[in-house]
Amino acid sequence: MKTQALSGAPDGLSALRPDAIYRRVHLRLLPLLFICYIAAYLDRVNVGFAKLQMQASLGFSDSVYGLGAGIFFIGYFLFEVPSNLWLHRVGARRWIARIMVSWGLLSVGTMFVNSPMSFYVLRFLLGAAEAGFFPGVILYLTYWYPAERRSRATSLFLSALAFAGILGGPSAGWILHNLQGVRGWQGWQWLFLLQGLPSVVLGLVVWRCLDDRVEEARWLSEAERRVVAADIARDAKGKLHPGLKSILLMPRVWLLALIYFALVAGVYCLSFWSPSLIAAAGVKDVLQVGLLSAVPWLAGLPAMFLAARSADRRGRLPLHCALAAAIGAAGLGFSVIFDDHAVWALVGLTVATMGVMASLPVFWGLPTALMGGEAAAAGIALINSFGNLSGFCAPMLVGLIKERTQASAPGVICCAFVLLLGALLVLRAPTVANAAKVAKVSRT
Known part of the structure; x- marks a missing residue:
């Protein structure tokens, strides 16, 4: 592959090949983070199969x-x-x-x-533990990748969502089917045990293997570290660095949070109710339910990579994100229109998963390009925490509607409309160029 040094590289380092350097960064960081996210996501959504x-x-x-x-x-x-x-203060490791x-x-x-209250308490504590x-x-990825490399x-990293769906469905189905009654435990109890323990082991691996910053x-090599550090420093020049109070008052941050709320509604509607x-x-x-539930996530993988690659090359992040979210909404609607036919329902779920998964890496290119430093730590967390409230609202909404109507379709349709609203709102999302103009004006 033909490569060239990035414009931010220091003099004397132009002979280094940035693509080769970032391949080393990929291989060192992303496999571990990828596996950790699979474990995290399985622990979060395995109640959908345990149900x-x-x-x-x-x-x-x-x-x-x-x-x-x-x-x-x-x-x-x-x-x-x-x-x-x-x-941000103590380090990712x-x-x-x-x-x-x-x-x-x-x-x-x-x-x-063994009771609704114990279920509520443990789920709440699990959310508090996983927060962050x-x-x-x-x-952490903003410490290692400049904007033009970050979407990919x-x-x-986000492809772990799809792999979690691919692995989680069949493995959960196998556990529920084959371990029911073993040693006096029910299949759903084995599910929580066998999918929870790997996270503990991976935590110890992270402590041992992860580096906090490029300098570590x-x-x-020292020259390679200087190239990456120069790219990160160049990337930081156009970012906003307001305080926490300013972050809370920035309309663009809340717009991004609302958009992410809509996208996550689609993710968790699929995860919990598929x-x-x-x-x-x-x-x-x-077991068949588990195997079939892996199909949509398998299709979501290439959709995610193609969308991210196209967004990195063309730079039109809001348009890419909006189109993907609209496709996801259409797929959800299709799945419930044909909810009495397994094949067509699965087709709808597959299209929905492809659209939703394609929207996520493109979306995260927006806030990470707009903010840096502690502002990025607070802004990204605020967007993600508010967005993930739809993980509370969507399952509960679908559950309540199903209880009253004896059908899942109306609740899933509501989630599809929320996803479509997100597609419309993302077209108003701030671009990197706009943010750079705002930052320049604020410094003059």
């Missing part, structure tokens, strides 16, 4: 399940901004390791739930 046995076993109604699934995000919301600010060990132990603890992981990694790096990366929608379409065996 297939857990609800009947404990006598939970759809509204109890929806509230328990969603209350995770209340704890997440309350602790997100403080957690990300703390990560220590803080991400702490997050993973604590949430892994709490996820395992969910196997001992996702925005922390998004912030973010898409590689002994696996890069197994139930597939089962309602006529697939009764839990």
Whole structure:
């Protein structure tokens, strides 16, 4: 591949090949972060599969399940901004390791739930423990990648969502099907145990292997570290660096938070209710439900990479994000129109997943290009925490509507409309060029 040094590289380093340097950064950082996010996402959404046995076993109604699934995000919301600010101060290695060990132990603890209240408490604590992981990694990537390389790096990290769906469905189905009654435990209890323990182990790996900043990366030569540091310094010049109070008062930050709320509504509608929608379409065996639920996430992978690559090359991030979100909304609508036919319902879920997954890495190119330093830590956490409140609202809304109408379709349609609203709002999102103009004016 033909490569050239970036314009921000110091004199005397132009002979270094930036593409080769960033490939080394990819290989060192992204596989570990990728695996950690798979573990995080499985621990967050495995209640969607546990529901297939857990609800009947404990006598939970759809509204109890929806509230328990969603209350995770209340704890997440309350602790997100403080957690990300703390990560910025003490370093990603220590803080991400702490997050993973604590949430892994709490996820395992969910196997001992025996009442609605214990379900609510553990889900809330799980959200509080995990708060800061996702925005922390998004912030962490800004320490290593300039804007023109970040969408692709973010898409590689976010592809863990799709892999979690690909691996989580079949593995959850296998556990529920084959471990039911083993050693006196039910399948859903084994599910929480076996998907929670890896997070604890990965937390210890993060503590051992992750480097906080480029300056600490002994696996890069000094010259290579200088190239990356120069790129990051150049990238930081056009960013905003307001204080926390200013961040809270910035309309563009709240617009981005509202857009992300809409996108996440689509993600969690798919994550929590896809197994139930597939089962309602006529697939009764839990192992088959798990296998079929992996299909949409498998299709979401290439959609995510293609969207990120196109956005990095063309730079029109709002348009790419809006188009992907609109496709996701259309797929959700299609899935419930044909909710009595398994094949067509699965086609709709697949299109929806492709659209939603493609929108996410492109979206995160917007706030990470607009803010830097502690402002980025607070702004990214605020956007993510507010956006993830839809993880509380969407499952609970669908659960309540299903309980009253005896059908999942109306609730899923509501989520589709929210996703479509996000597609419209993202067209008004600030661009990097606009942010640079604002920053220039504010400094004069």
